[in-house]
Structure formats: C-alpha cells, structure tokens
Amino acid sequence: MTVKEKIDQLRADLHRHNYNYYVLNAPEISDKEFDDRMRELQELEKEHPEYQDDNSPTMRVGSDLNKNFTQVAHKYPMLSLGNTYSESEVTDFYDRVKKALNEDFEICCELKYDGTSISLTYENGKLVRAVTRGDGEKGDDVTDNVKTIRTIPLVLHGSYPELFEIRGEILMPWEVFEELNREKEAREEPLFANPRNAASGTLKLQNSAIVASRKLDAYLYYLLGEELPCDGHYENLQAAAGWGFKTSEHMKKAHSLEEVFEYIRYWDTERKNLPVATDGIVLKVNSMRQQKNLGFTAKSPRWAIAYKFQAERALTRLNKVTYQVGRTGAVTPVANLDPVQLSGTIVKRASLHNADIIEGLDLHIGDMVYVEKGGEIIPKITGVDKDARSMLIGEKVKFITHCPECGSKLIRYEGEAAHYCPNETSCPPQIKGKIEHFISRKAMNIDGLGPETVDMFYRLGLIKNTADLYQLTADDIKNLDRMGEKSAENIIKGIEASKEVPFERVLFALGIRFVGETVAKKIAKSFNDIDELENANLEKLINIDEIGEKIAQSILTYFANPLNRELIERLKSTGLQLYRREEDLSGYTDKLAGQSIVISGVFTHHSRDEYKELIEKNGGKNVGSISAKTSFILAGENMGPAKLEKAHKLGIKLMSEDEFLTLIS
Numbered sequence: 212m213t214v215k216e217k218i219d220q221l222r223a224d225l226h227r228h229n230y231n232y233y234v235l236n237a238p239e240i241s242d243k244e245f246d247d248r249m250r251e252l253q254e255l256e257k258e259h260p261e262y263q264d265d266n267s268p269t270m271r272v273g274s275d276l277n278k279n280f281t282q283v284a285h286k287y288p289m290l291s292l293g294n295t296y297s298e299s300e301v302t303d304f305y306d307r308v309k310k311a312l313n314e315d316f317e318i319c320c321e322l323k324y325d326g327t328s329i330s331l332t333y334e335n336g337k338l339v340r341a342v343t344r345g346d347g348e349k350g351d352d353v354t355d356n357v358k359t360i361r362t363i364p365l366v367l368h369g370s371y372p373e374l375f376e377i378r379g380e381i382l383m384p385w386e387v388f389e390e391l392n393r394e395k396e397a398r399e400e401p402l403f404a405n406p407r408n409a410a411s412g413t414l415k416l417q418n419s420a421i422v423a424s425r426k427l428d429a430y431l432y433y434l435l436g437e438e439l440p441c442d443g444h445y446e447n448l449q450a451a452a453g454w455g456f457k458t459s460e461h462m463k464k465a466h467s468l469e470e471v472f473e474y475i476r477y478w479d480t481e482r483k484n485l486p487v488a489t490d491g492i493v494l495k496v497n498s499m500r501q502q503k504n505l506g507f508t509a510k511s512p513r514w515a516i517a518y519k520f521q522a523e524r525a526l527t528r529l530n531k532v533t534y535q536v537g538r539t540g541a542v543t544p545v546a547n548l549d550p551v552q553l554s555g556t557i558v559k560r561a562s563l564h565n566a567d568i569i570e571g572l573d574l575h576i577g578d579m580v581y582v583e584k585g586g587e588i589i590p591k592i593t594g595v596d597k598d599a600r601s602m603l604i605g606e607k608v609k610f611i612t613h614c615p616e617c618g619s620k621l622i623r624y625e626g627e628a629a630h631y632c633p634n635e636t637s638c639p640p641q642i643k644g645k646i647e648h649f650i651s652r653k654a655m656n657i658d659g660l661g662p663e664t665v666d667m668f669y670r671l672g673l674i675k676n677t678a679d680l681y682q683l684t685a686d687d688i689k690n691l692d693r694m695g696e697k698s699a700e701n702i703i704k705g706i707e708a709s710k711e712v713p714f715e716r717v718l719f720a721l722g723i724r725f726v727g728e729t730v731a732k733k734i735a736k737s738f739n740d741i742d743e744l745e746n747a748n749l750e751k752l753i754n755i756d757e758i759g760e761k762i763a764q765s766i767l768t769y770f771a772n773p774l775n776r777e778l779i780e781r782l783k784s785t786g787l788q789l790y791r792r793e794e795d796l797s798g799y800t801d802k803l804a805g806q807s808i809v810i811s812g813v814f815t816h817h818s819r820d821e822y823k824e825l826i827e828k829n830g831g832k833n834v835g836s837i838s839a840k841t842s843f844i845l846a847g848e849n850m851g852p853a854k855l856e857k858a859h860k861l862g863i864k865l866m867s868e869d870e871f872l873t874l875i876s
C-alpha cells in the first residue's frame with residue numbers, strides 16, 4: 212500500500228467511526244483504537260504535507276493559530292421565525308395557512324433548539340463553508356471552528372446534491388455547559404448565563420483548539436438548494452440524515468391542528484429530559500412547493516412559526532442564606548432552598564446577588580420564594596409569596612457584617628453594590644484565589660499547577676502565599692495524593708521557569724485590585740522597578756496614562772500594607788523579574804501617544820490582538836467604538852457599513868494596514 216493509499220484509508224475509516232460514534236451513538240471500535248488511528252494519521256500527514264486535505268478527520272482537533280473571521284454574504288438570507296406564545300395564536304397560524312393554500316397540507320413539528328444558528332455549504336460532498344447568522348444577510352465564516360464539531364460531517368456518504376446548504380443549531384449540551392461553568396467558577400471567571408451564550412461564545416473563539424475541547428453538538432433542521440431530493444421538508448431531512456447529518460429524531464408530521472397540539476403538550480414537559488436546551492416548538496408547512504406559494508414577509512417565512520414555552524418558575528422554601536467569599540474578597544449571598552425541580556435540574560441554591568436585592572425582596576427565612584431559570588442557568592429568586600407567610604415566619608434576612616471565612620468586618624465601597632472582606636492577606640479564599648491568579652496563564656503561567664493543586668498545597672500548609680511557591684521542592688510534594696515524581700518535577704520546573712516572566716506580567720500577577728493586564732503594562736513602562744512603584748505618590752501615579760484616582764488609590768493601599776511589602780521582598784529575593792529589562796522595552800515608542808484608535812475589519816499582516824498590542828506598545832490607546840474623540844480608525848477589509856457611515860459623519864480618518872505599519876515603523 213502506498214502512503215497515499217494508507218492516508219486515504221485512515222481518513223475514510225475515521226470519518227466512518229466518527230459518524231458511528233457521534234451521530235449514531237453506536238461505536239464499533241474502542242476509544243483507544245480510534246485515538247491510535249487518529250494519531251497515526253496525524254503523523255503521516257505531518258510527514259507528507261503534500262497530501263494535505265482541509266476535510267481530513269485530523270482537522271477536528273483544531274489549531275491554535277489566531278485568526279479574525281471573514282464576513283460572508285448568505286446565498287439565501289437567514290430569516291427568523293415569528294413567535295407565538297399561546298394555543299390560540301397557533302390556531303391563527305394554522306387557519307391562515309389553510310385559507311391561503313386551499314388544499315391539504317402537512318405540518319412538520321420540530322423542537323426549537325436553543326443554541327446559535329449556522330449555515331453549512333457542501334460542494335461535491337465536502338463541507339466548504341460554515342457561516343453564522345450574523346445580521347441575516349451576512350455572517351462570520353467560522354468554518355475552522357465548526358470542523359471541530361464531531362456531529363457535523365466533513366465528508367458525506369450516499370447520493371447527495373452537488374451543491375446545497377444545510378442549516379441548523381449549534382448547541383452546548385447541558386452536561387458540558389455545567390462542567391464548563393464549574394471550571395469557570397473555580398477560576399472565578401464570569402460564568403456563561405446559559406448554554407446558548409456558551410455555544411455562540413465558543414463558536415466565536417479565535418483558537419479552534421479550545422473550541423474542539425468544548426464539545427459542541429449540532430442538529431440540522433433546514434435543507435436548501437436548487438436540486439433537493441424531495442418536495443417534503445421532512446423527507447429531505449431524512450435523506451440528509453442518510454448522508455451523515457445529525458437531524459432531530461423528534462420531528463413529526465401532523466395532519467391536523469389537534470395533532471399539532473398533542474406534540475406541543477407532550478414536549479412542553481418531555482423536553483426537560485433532553486440533553487440540550489430547547490425553548491419552543493417550530494411548526495413548518497412540509498411541502499416545499501406549498502412553502503413557495505406561501506412565501507415570506509420581510510422578516511420571516513409565512514410557512515413556519517415558533518411556539519415558545521413559558522419560562523419555568525417554581526415555588527420553594529428559603530431555609531437559610533449563606534455567603535461566599537471570592538478571590539477579590541467580594542461576598543456573594545446564596546439562598547439555600549428546599550430542593551425543587553426546575554427545567555430538568557434540581558435546584559437547591561440560587562444567587563441573591565447583593566444586599567440591595569435582598570432588601571428589595573423583603574426576604575425572611577422560611578419564606579416561600581419563586582425561583583426562575585428563564586433561559587438563565589443560574590437560578591434567581593424573583594419574588595416572595597407573601598400570602599404564604601404565617602406566624603411561624605423566621606427572621607428578616609440581614610446582610611452579614613463580618614466575613615464568614617475570617618471574621619473581618621466587611622466594607623462596602625461607594626457606588627458599588629457588593630460587600631468586600633478587606634482582609635486580603637489572611638482570609639483563606641482570598642489567599643487561595645490570589646495564588647490561583649498568580650499562577651494563571653496570563654500571569655506567571657506556571658505549568659502543571661491548577662486550582663486543585665493549589666487548594667491541596669494550601670490545606671496541607673505547604674503554601675500560605677505566592678512567595679512560598681518558590682520554596683517548594685520536589686521532595687516536599689512528590690508523595691502527595693495523585694502526584695508522583697514526574698508531576699512533582701514538572702511543577703517545580705514550571706515554578707522555576709516563571710522567574711523569566713517579564714515585569715509587566717509579574718505586576719499583573721500580584722493581583723492588585725484594578726491592576727489588570729493593560730494597566731500593568733503601563734506601569735511597567737513607567738517605572739524601572741518595583742521599588743520605584745512602591746515609593747510613588749498619588750500624583751506620580753495619576754500622571755500615568757490610563758491610571759485614574761481609583762487605580763492609584765488601590766496601588767497605594769496595596770503597598771501601605773506591610774504584609775504586601777514583605778511578600779514583595781521575598782519574591783524579589785527568589786529572582787522574579789520585579790524590574791524592567793532592556794529587552795522588555797524594545798519596540799516601545801511614543802509615536803501614538805495621546806491617540807485613541809479604533810480597530811475595524813479584517814487584516815492580512817497581523818491579527819487584531821497583534822494590532823492592539825502594537826498600538827499600546829507605541830503609546831496609543833485602543834478603544835472599542837467610534838466617537839468624536841477617535842483619532843483614526845485602523846481599517847481592514849470589510850468594515851461594517853454602520854461603522855463606515857459613523858466614521859464618515861464624524862470626519863474620522865481611515866488608515867489602512869500598510870499606512871499604519873509605515874507610521875509606526
């Protein structure tokens with residue numbers, strides 16, 4: 212067998228096993244065998260780049276190359292559906308169709324999947340493009356990201372039309388979504404509100420390798436093209452399933468209004484057992500010929516309609532309110548409830564956000580409270596059933612005055628809703644959070660260490676602050692739970708390597724309140740070393756571009772604490788870059804000093820992030836939206852019409868990529 216034949220065979224095999232596993236749920240080989248074959252193919256492809264193929268199963272692994280999305284016009288506009296909320300509106304729709312067609316018709320009933328819509332184009336059986344809905348006329352080309360979704364076929368089987376589009380919904384299954392949010396919670400990152408946001412956010416990530424790790428799924432529900440196999444929409448989708456697509460197994464043809472209602476009533480409760488989010492039912496006239504007759508209004512088809520389920524609400528008892536302390540010391544009140552079934556999960560806890568919300572609800576322990584999910588995953592309390600209050604009602608909920616973890620008196624900053632525990636240096640969740648932030652990718656990027664390991668080290672008393680990390684030895688940790696010689700060495704190596712991390716990132720890693728990445732960069736540019744920063748007064752600090760009084764105050768407060776100063780001394784003595792090296796400054800100029808620059812469109816020489824970095828390195832400021840204060844727009848290809856018009860109206864100059872590069876060179 213030639214190498215080419217071997218590659219072709221592996222590709223065909225892997226496509227088939229992928230389909231068996233992900234679409235049919237009926238694997239024929241073990242995961243290990245699958246991985247082994249995938250690895251074999253990856254190696255052969257690496258050795259033989261001449262046989263590269265954009266639709267190889269290896270494309271599913273994604274790549275960490277950054278890219279900006281190109282906008283692509285939809286061949287057929289992507290319309291939305293008219294929404295209805297009651298059975299009588301559904302009856303109206305049915306009667307309108309009946310009257311307009313004046314002949315027998317079938318209605319295809321489907322679930323309305325609550326994700327983000329996608330349009331896929333296939334040419335000669337290969338996926339050539341995947342485009343988001345965008346504004347309906349044009350969307351973002353997210354092909355590389357979509358290729359990582361295992362249920363979307365890259366290559367089709369059977370007899371399919373030469374050219375067609377198929378549309379559907381990209382979803383993040385509940386299970387994946389909940390896991391992702393748990394991870395985010397552990398890292399104290401903002402959570403995704405619901406699987407829809409998580410799916411669309413993931414699809415727009417620049418790094419397709421991360422997309423691949425997020426385990427998205429897709430259901431296809433609409434076939435478009437000039438040469439479709441059948442007149443029936445339902446039958447077309449059955450055919451598409453035969454070519455390798457994942458379509459919904461819950462589609463059903465109805466022949467009367469009563470059958471439509473049966474479907475709606477059944478799924479209103481049964482949908483809670485589905486692995487993905489749904490927010491309604493879609494009703495479509497089945498015959499494409501009849502669809503054509505009915506046509507479209509400006510916004511939506513006359514042949515289809517959505518029926519939306521009501522947001523779910525449950526009534527349950529509030530048992531107590533507990534408080535969580537985060538890395539920054541922010542204290543979140545959490546309602547502890549009698550367990551109650553809501554949208555497919557059992558809810559025991561709901562966020563109460565802050566003291567004002569509690570006050571607004573006039574909450575008492577023992578109250579019967581309304582909990583809602585309404586598309587949001589983190590349940591919230593939306594009201595109190597005051598009529599249910601009896602003589603036995605408990606105390607009014609009063610926000611705590613002292614930290615539940617360390618006992619410090621809480622403070623509330625002016626203009627902020629949250630309460631904070633000010634004990635930054637010895638409140639356990641704050642210490643752990645600070646260490647987690649310190650080791651994170653954008654800070655010291657310490658390989659091999661994660662939140663769980665930090666938690667274990669902290670619990671065992673091995674570390675109490677970030678400087679303690681540098682005192683650890685492999686011997687200290689190799690016998691710990693789930694550790695071993697190899698991982699212990701890796702951790703120590705990672706810690707050692709972090710001594711090369713430049714000043715600006717070390718500053719960010721310290722976790723000074725309000726000192727994010729950008730501010731840290733500005734500070735690193737303005738001071739030679741940490742001692743200079745430590746001795747700076749308010750005036751000197753607010754003279755730095757982008758540093759206002761709030762940030763300056765926070766820096767002063769940080770250094771006023773002797774424990775922080777002691778920590779810095781220890782970090783200094785371990786050899787961290789707490790000073791600026793000559794090479795850190797190379798590439799920095801003042802050429803764009805005082806200029807506010809908007810980046811818009813698609814670029815060829817550098818990515819958007821690189822341009823942002825270039826603007827900052829040259830003393831400029833990258834801003835998000837165009838205003839009278841914008842100095843110029845760094846304009847790539849395909850700038851949106853609304854932005855163009857605004858720039859024109861305000862008389863703001865557009866600068867091309869090449870002009871910009873010349874300007875700063």
Ligand code: IVH
Pocket residue numbers: 290291292293321322323324325326327328344379380432433493512515517
């Ligand atoms: S059909 C022209 N079918 O709902 C009609 N849409 O507001 C094309 N959706 O943007 C859409 N499940 O994202 C159709 N079974 C289904 C659907 C569905 C979810 C979404 C889709 C669309 C929106 C309509």
